[in-house]
Amino acid sequence: GQNIDQPTEMTATEGAIVQINCTYQTSGFNGLFWYQQHAGEAPTFLSYNVLDGLEEKGRFSSFLSRSKGYSYLLLKELQMKDSASYLCAVGSWGKFQFGAGTQVVVTP
Amino acid sequence: DTAVSQTPKYLVTQMGNDKSIKCEQNLGHDTMYWYKQDSKKFLKIMFSYNNKELIINETVPNRFSPKSPDKAHLNLHINSLELGDSAVYFCASSPDREQPQHFGDGTRLSIL
Numbered sequence: 001g002q003n004i005d006q007p008t009e010m011t012a013t014e015g016a017i018v019q020i021n022c023t024y025q026t027s028g029f030n031g032l033f034w035y036q037q038h039a040g041e042a043p044t045f046l047s048y049n050v051l052d053g054l055e056e057k058g059r060f061s062s063f064l065s066r067s068k069g070y071s072y073l074l075l076k077e078l079q080m081k082d083s084a085s086y087l088c089a090v091g092s093w094g095k096f097q098f099g100a101g102t103q104v105v106v107t108p
Numbered sequence: 109d110t111a112v113s114q115t116p117k118y119l120v121t122q123m124g125n126d127k128s129i130k131c132e133q134n135l136g137h138d139t140m141y142w143y144k145q146d147s148k149k150f151l152k153i154m155f156s157y158n159n160k161e162l163i164i165n166e167t168v169p170n171r172f173s174p175k176s177p178d179k180a181h182l183n184l185h186i187n188s189l190e191l192g193d194s195a196v197y198f199c200a201s202s203p204d205r206e207q208p209q210h211f212g213d214g215t216r217l218s219i220l
Contacts, residue, residue, distance in 0.1 A: 030206045031206060033208055033209075037149075041213070041214075042198060042211035042212060042213050042214055043151065043198070043211050044211070045208040045209065045210070048208055085149065087151060091206065093163070093205050093206070094139060094141075094156035094158060094163045094164050094205035095153060095156060095164045095166070096141070096153055096209070097153070098150070098151040098152070098153075100148070100149070100150050101149055101150075101151075
């Protein structure tokens with residue numbers, strides 16, 4: 001199986017940094033993906049990792065360690081508009097399994 | 109606009125009816141998907157198609173029948189709708205089966 005675990009909710013202050021962790025159990029996959037989903041809207045792609053290490057895309061970065069079964073999404077310089085659910089997903093040849101999502105609440 | 113578009117956006121119908129949801133992408137992608145997101149916001153894959161061919165069928169009841177007339181379209185037909193089918197259904201596409209996905213806006217299905 002590919003059980004994917006991420007925290008249910010995190011709260012952080014505007015301007016701060018938040019790290020959302022994702023752990024998984026899988027026998028193999030092509031890539032690990034992060035999506036953002038605002039309430040009532042579609043998920044939108046943020047970042048993904050195929051190889052171990054850090055991928056940086058502006059304020060968002062994602063990290064993967066296959067040996068540890070672990071990934072994280074780093075959100076820097078938090079803005080109010082970053083309040084959303086963040087979904088971790090493991091992808092393998094057209095099959096994508098999503099975690100339940102982490103609701104991030106950004107406070108002034 | 110380049111996008112994944114699905115229709116209708118809202119679908120309210122009675123138990124036992126048959127309904128269809130249409131999806132089209134003009135991104136030139138090879139792979140298309142259907143997902144179900146339930147009331148707990150858990151996003152679960154239903155089907156994946158690559159160049160019109162079914163590649164993933166995730167133990168979905170056979171009341172659900174996807175059809176891909178060409179690689180830009182993936183429609184979903186649902187027979188004998190049940191209360192448990194109430195959810196948001198998302199269509200998505202990606203350049204190939206390993207790349208990030210672009211999602212449509214979703215179809216909110218409510219069964220009375």
